[in-house]
Every structure is written in C-alpha cells, then in structure tokens.
Amino acid sequence: MQNKIPSYFEGHKPISKNDLVERILEDFPNLKESSINVYLSKLKKQGILKNPTRGIYALKGKQEFYPVINAKLKRLFNKVKKDYPFIDFCAWNTIWLNDLMRHQPFKFYTILELDKDATQSVFYKLKDQGKQVFLEPDAETFELYIHNSDNVIIIKQLVSEAPLLETENVVIPSLEKLLVDMIVDTNLYAAQQGELDFIYQSAFDKFEVNQGKMKRYAQRRNREKEVEQRTNLTLANS
Structure with missing residues (x-):
C-alpha cells in the first residue's frame, strides 16, 4: 500500500482524512477503517505523511523554516x-x-x-x-x-x-x-x-x-x- 500513497495526493496537495480513507478503500476494499487508521499513524511516525492540521493529511517533503543566523x-x-x-x-x-x-x-x-x-x-x-x-x-x-x-x-x-x-x-x-x-x-x-x-x-x-x-x-x-x-x-x- 505504501507505494500507492503518493498517488492519492494529486500535485502533492493536502487532502482530508475522509477523502484519503475513501481512496485507500477503493484500491483495498477488504481493509477495515481501523486498520487504515493504524497504518496512517505508522506512516506519520516514519515521516512519510504529515498532519498539518486536524483532519488533514499531506505528503512530507517540504523544508522546515530555519533561516541563517549570522x-x-x-x-x-x-x-x-x-x-x-x-x-x-x-x-x-x-x-x-x-x-x-x-x-x-x-x-x-x-x-x-x-x-x-x-x-x-x-x-x-x-x-x-x-x-x-x-x-x-x-x-x-x-x-x-x-x-x-x-x-x-x-x-x-x-x-x-x-x-x-x-x-x-x-x-x-x-x-x-x-x-x-x-x-x-x-x-x-x-x-x-x-x-x-x-x-x-x-x-x-x-x-x-x-x-x-x-x-x-x-x-x-x-x-x-x-x-x-x-x-x-x-x-x-x-
């Protein structure tokens, strides 16, 4: 499933958790929603997904803001x-x-x-x-x-x-x-x-x-x- 995850984020745009779960279920209809939730948490811990605000998921990858301190x-x-x-x-x-x-x-x-x-x-x-x-x-x-x-x-x-x-x-x-x-x-x-x-x-x-x-x-x-x-x-x- 991990290889499919990026395809759910068109142009790397954030999507709601509900939309993400629906897209996963379209490809993996036998999965339970509870199993998907556990898997999404795992992907967050691995740094593959981010959760910028409640109910929203996005692909990890952008820079953190750390400007040069002279x-x-x-x-x-x-x-x-x-x-x-x-x-x-x-x-x-x-x-x-x-x-x-x-x-x-x-x-x-x-x-x-x-x-x-x-x-x-x-x-x-x-x-x-x-x-x-x-x-x-x-x-x-x-x-x-x-x-x-x-x-x-x-x-x-x-x-x-x-x-x-x-x-x-x-x-x-x-x-x-x-x-x-x-x-x-x-x-x-x-x-x-x-x-x-x-x-x-x-x-x-x-x-x-x-x-x-x-x-x-x-x-x-x-x-x-x-x-x-x-x-x-x-x-x-x-």
Whole structure:
C-alpha cells in the first residue's frame, strides 16, 4: 500500500482524512477503517505523511523554516540573554523574508521582541551602547528615521504565547508568527504589503506551515478571519 500513497495526493496537495480513507478503500476494499487508521499513524511516525492540521493529511517533503543566523544577530541575542536571563524574547532580521519575495528590499532591520516589562530597559541599554535603536516605532518614525538608516535595531513587545523556535541557540519567530504579523504590523512589514499573496504562496510552497499554530496565534492578534481567508486562498491556488 505504501507505494500507492503518493498517488492519492494529486500535485502533492493536502487532502482530508475522509477523502484519503475513501481512496485507500477503493484500491483495498477488504481493509477495515481501523486498520487504515493504524497504518496512517505508522506512516506519520516514519515521516512519510504529515498532519498539518486536524483532519488533514499531506505528503512530507517540504523544508522546515530555519533561516541563517549570522554572527551579528547571535552576539546581540547572547548579550540580551546575559543581561536579562529571565525574560522571554526572540531576535531576527527582516532579510529572512527576501526568500519569500519577488522584489528584494535594500534595507533590513534587526528585530528584538521582548516581554513588555523589559522593552524600555533593553532600549535604553542598547542606546547607551551607541546602537541605532527604536522602540515601537510608528509610521512617521519609519518614514523619517528608519527607512534611510543602516544597522537599525527595532524593539517591540512580544505577544504572549507567540510561536517561537530555537535554532543555533538563538530563539527566533516561527514562520507562522511572521506570516500573521505581516498582516497586523503594516509599519514594520511595509516592504511586504504589496506582495502578501506572493509571500504566502512562497511560504506554503517551500516550507512546512502549521495551520493550527497559525490560527491560534492569529486569534491572539485578533486577525483570525483575515489570516484564514488568505490561507484558504493560498491553498486553493497551490
């Protein structure tokens, strides 16, 4: 049966569990549904199938989102971690989004997202060290000071229970978080606003995207309906 499994996923598109079971039964009518369920669980453990959201199956094979962490970002992360060992925070750079875009921005920003209580303290500490740092900048600040500057660090409040991951001992936002945030924070993601459809399509085509994780975070950011509509449109075009 294993050799038949890929044929049930036309163009590698995800399908519902019910549809998958029906297609298996068409080829193997003597199988019991309970036996199929056990076999599907086995294929998940073997890494042949994935279960991106409840009731949906897809073929494994896309990349996991693990962008390159450069030395500069590592140093900044480690510095903040040393000075504030008990806060939750993540660090990243907007250059990571270039892999998902058609038109490449020329300016990139380092982003620190921290617990609310730590944002001002970290801001003043970095400013005292001579860093070009901005705290929760608004549209006017971006226009006047940030868009034409280099080596900018932007500090923002980290939304509680935001989906994060750790790679190379650095905590970074997950792809699901970035996809939701770029719909919410139109100032920080100004360069991406004209390419949201393309970015979503690129993300879903290239990487594993956990739709359940995305939905939960979108709820926390009060953008569930908008994110769901864009996700559904993206999947329909895949």
